[in-house]
Amino acid sequence: MAERASIRRRTKGETGMKLSRWKALMVVLSAFVLVGVACGGGSSKKALLDQVKESGKLRVATDPAYPPQSSYDEATGTWEGFDIDVATEVAKRLGVEVDWQTPTWDLITAGNWNDRWDISVGSMTPIKERQQVLDFSPPYYFVPAVVVIKNDSSFTSLDQLAGKSIGSCAPCTYSFYIDRTLDIPGFPATFVLPEDMQFTGYDTDSTALQNLELGRLDAVLTSLTTATAAIAAGSSFKLLGDPVFYEPDSMAIDKNASDPESLAAAVTQIVNEMHADGTLSTLSKKWFDGLDLSVSAAG
Amino acid sequence: MKSDPVGAETARPRGFWARLEQLNLRIPYNAKLGAVWVAIFAFLAVLFSQAHFDTAWMRKNAWFITKGLWVTVFIAAVSIFFAIILALLGALGRLSKNPIAYGVSGFYASFFRGTPLIVQMFLIYLGLPVIGQAFREPFRGWFLLSAIVSGIAALSLNYGAYMTEIFRAGILSVPHGQSEAAEALGMTYRQRMSRVILPQAFRVIIPPTGNEFIAMMKDTALVSLLGTQISWADPFRRATLLGRADFRNLEALVVAAAWYWILTGFFTFFQRRLETRMSTGYVRQAAITKRPAAGRFIPASAGGGAGGGASMVEVPPGETGPRSEERPG
Amino acid sequence: MNPQRAEDGNLVVRIEDLHKSFGHLEILKGINMDVREGEVVVIFGRSGSGKSTLLRCINFLEDPTSGAIEVGGIRLSGGHRNRAKREQIRQLRMRTGMVFQQFNLFPQMTALQNVIEGPVTVKRIPEQAAQTVGLEILARVGLADKAQEHPIRLSGGQQQRVAIARALAMEPEVMLFDEPTSALDPELIGEVLATMKSLATELHITMIVVTHEMGFAREVAHRMAFFHEGVILEEGTPDELFNHTRFPETRRFLDAVL
Numbered sequence: 001m002a003e004r005a006s007i008r009r010r011t012k013g014e015t016g017m018k019l020s021r022w023k024a025l026m027v028v029l030s031a032f033v034l035v036g037v038a039c040g041g042g043s044s045k046k047a048l049l050d051q052v053k054e055s056g057k058l059r060v061a062t063d064p065a066y067p068p069q070s071s072y073d074e075a076t077g078t079w080e081g082f083d084i085d086v087a088t089e090v091a092k093r094l095g096v097e098v099d100w101q102t103p104t105w106d107l108i109t110a111g112n113w114n115d116r117w118d119i120s121v122g123s124m125t126p127i128k129e130r131q132q133v134l135d136f137s138p139p140y141y142f143v144p145a146v147v148v149i150k151n152d153s154s155f156t157s158l159d160q161l162a163g164k165s166i167g168s169c170a171p172c173t174y175s176f177y178i179d180r181t182l183d184i185p186g187f188p189a190t191f192v193l194p195e196d197m198q199f200t201g202y203d204t205d206s207t208a209l210q211n212l213e214l215g216r217l218d219a220v221l222t223s224l225t226t227a228t229a230a231i232a233a234g235s236s237f238k239l240l241g242d243p244v245f246y247e248p249d250s251m252a253i254d255k256n257a258s259d260p261e262s263l264a265a266a267v268t269q270i271v272n273e274m275h276a277d278g279t280l281s282t283l284s285k286k287w288f289d290g291l292d293l294s295v296s297a298a299g
Numbered sequence: 300m301k302s303d304p305v306g307a308e309t310a311r312p313r314g315f316w317a318r319l320e321q322l323n324l325r326i327p328y329n330a331k332l333g334a335v336w337v338a339i340f341a342f343l344a345v346l347f348s349q350a351h352f353d354t355a356w357m358r359k360n361a362w363f364i365t366k367g368l369w370v371t372v373f374i375a376a377v378s379i380f381f382a383i384i385l386a387l388l389g390a391l392g393r394l395s396k397n398p399i400a401y402g403v404s405g406f407y408a409s410f411f412r413g414t415p416l417i418v419q420m421f422l423i424y425l426g427l428p429v430i431g432q433a434f435r436e437p438f439r440g441w442f443l444l445s446a447i448v449s450g451i452a453a454l455s456l457n458y459g460a461y462m463t464e465i466f467r468a469g470i471l472s473v474p475h476g477q478s479e480a481a482e483a484l485g486m487t488y489r490q491r492m493s494r495v496i497l498p499q500a501f502r503v504i505i506p507p508t509g510n511e512f513i514a515m516m517k518d519t520a521l522v523s524l525l526g527t528q529i530s531w532a533d534p535f536r537r538a539t540l541l542g543r544a545d546f547r548n549l550e551a552l553v554v555a556a557a558w559y560w561i562l563t564g565f566f567t568f569f570q571r572r573l574e575t576r577m578s579t580g581y582v583r584q585a586a587i588t589k590r591p592a593a594g595r596f597i598p599a600s601a602g603g604g605a606g607g608g609a610s611m612v613e614v615p616p617g618e619t620g621p622r623s624e625e626r627p628g
Numbered sequence: 629m630n631p632q633r634a635e636d637g638n639l640v641v642r643i644e645d646l647h648k649s650f651g652h653l654e655i656l657k658g659i660n661m662d663v664r665e666g667e668v669v670v671i672f673g674r675s676g677s678g679k680s681t682l683l684r685c686i687n688f689l690e691d692p693t694s695g696a697i698e699v700g701g702i703r704l705s706g707g708h709r710n711r712a713k714r715e716q717i718r719q720l721r722m723r724t725g726m727v728f729q730q731f732n733l734f735p736q737m738t739a740l741q742n743v744i745e746g747p748v749t750v751k752r753i754p755e756q757a758a759q760t761v762g763l764e765i766l767a768r769v770g771l772a773d774k775a776q777e778h779p780i781r782l783s784g785g786q787q788q789r790v791a792i793a794r795a796l797a798m799e800p801e802v803m804l805f806d807e808p809t810s811a812l813d814p815e816l817i818g819e820v821l822a823t824m825k826s827l828a829t830e831l832h833i834t835m836i837v838v839t840h841e842m843g844f845a846r847e848v849a850h851r852m853a854f855f856h857e858g859v860i861l862e863e864g865t866p867d868e869l870f871n872h873t874r875f876p877e878t879r880r881f882l883d884a885v886l
Contacts, residue, residue, distance in 0.1 A: 103526035483689065484795075485750045486746075499735065
């Protein structure tokens with residue numbers, strides 16, 4: 001009898017301890033979750049501009065493989081390009097350093113950056129859909145969009161592209177232009193390309209151009225700067241006709257950041273200054289073969 | 300020659316073909332295999348020269364692209380570590396009578412095997428912060444994972460789900476009698492598992508896990524698609540960056556592919572030696588099947604070890620057991 | 629040589645109205661048995677009749693459908709296991725030692741490690757002390773020189789003797805033998821039976837043995853039980869069963885076996 005009772009005590013003791021250890025863990029975890037959730041929602045964060053100034057760093061998102069605007073130079077171990085220089089200048093005028101971030105382009109254009117970076121200086125077109133999630137500076141330059149064909153192609157005018165295959169990055173300004181959904185408030189575009197072309201979208205302009213080289217496409221719609229860089233790098237391309245439109249490119253800030261207007265206002269002022277004092281012209285001529293793209297060649 | 304009567308074959312020399320066959324029999328297998336590889340590489344070299352690659356560019360940038368391999372190995376090593384833990388928990392859950400354990404592990408395995416790895420990476424990278432919105436500041440930051448951490452998390456969860464099957468099969472391959480003997484001594488579940496079952500299960504689990512690691516090293520390339528920093532760029536990322544910068548995409552990717560191949564070849568060599576060592580002195584007839592179409596490794600040894608002591612093949616240590624389907628080299 | 633009946637010793641094992649069904653098939657149809665300290669009970673009968681099930685119910689490797697088992701003062705009945713009952717079963721198992729037909733030694737451990745595994749892990753005896761005792765037990769089964777060998781290097785008979793040592797190391801109140809020699813080559817059976825005999829005659833260990841080895845039964849058993857169609861048909865001393873059976877079924881079985 002006594003033996004059985006002692007066994008019962010022992011078993012209850014051992015299992016009792018195991019049970020309460022689990023229970024305790026559950027209670028702690030639930031309390032943790034509840035406290036965390038209950039105090040969720042709005043945060044009292046500082047204005048974006050103040051955050052940047054205090055940290056001494058402007059986190060700039062750049063598309064890392066888009067020459068000559070932005071590309072990686074392994075000789076120096078850092079980024080180089082028109083967008084790179086522009087962003088560096090903006091940071092300098094804000095009195096801070098640049099901290100380069102390289103997320104994928106889709107993430108940048110979608111907004112809701114979750115405070116992962118502060119600003120995008122990546123030749124982004126301020127189209128209507130993007131304006132819902134991003135605040136844009138005034139354009140800092142205007143990129144002509146051109147049609148690129150192979151050297152040995154027989155096309156001489158844009159109408160001849162009817163029914164042919166054309167490629168570009170997608171989704172991006174050029175793909176919107178091709179399917180005629182491009183809508184940039186303040187900069188209406190006229191759609192001069194034939195409507196019935198077979199379109200294929202690629203992750204970047206570079207890939208589209210590669211496919212043009214391989215013969216999968218008859219033509220590619222891309223920026224003049226990209227086309228020129230490709231030709232200079234040895235691709236056997238030529239341009240077809242004049243630029244079909246002039247794409248304004250701005251800097252973008254996440255509408256979901258805390259007090260984005262603070263930074264947007266500062267940046268807008270800086271962009272206007274850089275236009276006025278000729279900095280943008282100089283940089284443009286440096287990177288785009290002497291062309292000054294900081295003013296629109298469109299009417 | 301089928302019409303020849305038996306016996307006439309040896310009497311009549313068949314000339315050229317007979318002599319050729321004799322010669323063929325005398326050449327060692329390895330020499331022939333070597334010749335095949337040489338021929339394949341020669342063929343590739345011809346293709347290579349036809350493509351007119353900018354080999355100067357490749358030579359100049361090869362080292363930079365290769366330097367990213369440490370990221371590959373690092374991500375794979377960290378991820379396989381967590382994947383093993385998840386796989387063990389998953390396997391124990393799938394073997395449990397507890398409905399919570401069984402249900403949760405079933406959901407985990409189903410979801411992470413049923414969705415593409417790249418989708419999982421994006422879900423973690425983009426979706427977790429959204430959940431984090433519900434929390435206040437110090438905790439909120441925990442949900443905002445960088446690209447690399449998101450990649451590691453996705454790889455761990457994904458591979459853990461697949462390896463759950465490997466671990467489960469490994470645990471089941473331990474003869475039931477072992478568990479009974481442990482129980483009869485009065486061991487608790489935890490003692491049984493850690494002292495008796497898992498040590499034996501690991502002999503079956505380790506070789507396929509090694510293969511998962513090798514496969515994972517290639518899947519780490521997907522992390523680049525989340526947009527990794529240059530300081531954490533793997534060969535694929537480096538190849539795309541340089542390739543696009545200089546409009547040499549193909550050359551860059553060929554270099555990256557070559558280095559991934561060398562890396563996996565290196566690890567595969569050690570993997571084969573590991574598999575051989577695991578079966579010496581302790582041979583269970585575990586025929587390790589080749590990868591099924593889904594690309595996952597599942598040992599066919601479940602059920603192959605029934606019977607406990609009496610059914611073990613006794614192989615003195617030092618001799619190799621029967622090899623699994625491996626060709627030398 | 630017929631050992632004396634140990635009728636007056638303490639009760640070690642009591643099996644009370646034990647029933648066991650697998651689905652609709654009833655294997656044990658009401659077993660009642662008492663085993664006293666120092667007794668050697670041999671249970672015999674046709675293969676597959678449920679003798680092993682009976683033995684495995686004693687340490688709850690099988691769950692009785694109904695009825696009760698009492699070992700060393702712990703009394704448990706069949707049915708659902710909750711956490712408390714699992715612990716009690718564990719306590720009960722610490723009082724029983726089991727030797728399996730397939731030996732079931734732990735292959736990744738040496739013979740000595742196998743022997744001390746129970747005391748060290750389950751009873752939390754310090755390893756040094758356990759090793760000393762373990763070596764003694766291995767010596768008793770005649771395998772002191774094989775202490776550092778892995779099971780795979782041992783013959784079947786040696787493995788089974790290590791298994792006996794492993795069970796003994798827990799100092800159980802009763803040893804359960806589930807057809808311990810059925811998986812052995814004939815020339816190895818003898819050494820195992822000899823070991824078992826020495827346990828009975830020298831250590832006076834309480835043993836319940838399920839076996840076909842009638843010679844062993846005749847020599848060592850205090851009592852024999854004929855298991856037939858789910859019940860213990862006949863029970864008695866070896867002399868009674870071999871020479872004065874009451875049931876024709878018993879006679880028929882013994883004639884066929886001997």
